[in-house]
Amino acid sequence: MSEFIEQKDGTLNKMYLVIFVYIIVGLVVLGFVLTQSNQNENSVNEIGTKIGKKAPDFTVQTIRGDYIELANLQGEIVILDFMATWCPPCRREILHLKEVYSNKSYENLRIISIDIDASESIDELTTFKEAYKINWILARGPSLGEKYKISSIPTIYILNEHGNIYYKNVGVTSASEILEKLKGIRG
Structure with missing residues (x-):
């Protein structure tokens, strides 16, 4: 051999x-x-700030003193609105969100406006909420700006019922654009 x-x-x-x-x-x-x-x-199960990724979980205190945890909102469509009260484009976006929120087609829609400016007080946020007649959750969340990689405000994220990021936009988003994206989630 x-x-x-x-x-x-x-x-x-x-x-x-x-x-x-x-x-x-x-x-x-x-x-x-x-x-x-x-x-x-x-x-699909990775956490991140890109479309299709699982949105980073957080717990935030609302201006009423309640705590809300994103993970507890599974099964609901969630709009995260990162903003500040002094920001003129953010104020315009609040008006668009009011139009979206008043649309009765989305019973399982939750909007959370999150002020990421650490210098703003609860009193300032309460005054802002009353002035704009905001009917949804308003909270302070300066640390979330970094967690969600917010480079400019307003920035919105639309999350599907599974907590995955379906849509993201930096700058003012019109009510019609948001409603169109919400239709896309429902298929």
Whole structure:
């Protein structure tokens, strides 16, 4: 048998080398395919601020003193409105959100306006809520600006019933655009 392995032209050795290379390449390709499919399966449950990702959970105190936890809103469509009371575009967006909120087509819709300016007091937020006749949750959440990677206000996130980010917009979002996105969630 050793005669075959030690042939002068080395054809048998070359054949073993080729088979070995094919096996290694096959294992590498198989490993890559399995890794990719596993990442795709887990991507729906990943937490992040990109569309399709699970929205980062938080607990925030409303201006009334109640606590609301995002994870407890599963089964509801949630609009997160990141804003500040001194921001003129945020004030315009509040008017658009009022129009959306008054639309009776969305019974399981929850809007949470979150003031991310740490310098604003609960009294200022209460005055703002009364002045704009806001009927939804208003809360202070300066730390959420960083958690949700807010670079400019207003910024809204629309979350589907599973808590995944369906839509994100930086700048004023019209009521018609929000309503159109809400129709898309419902299919």
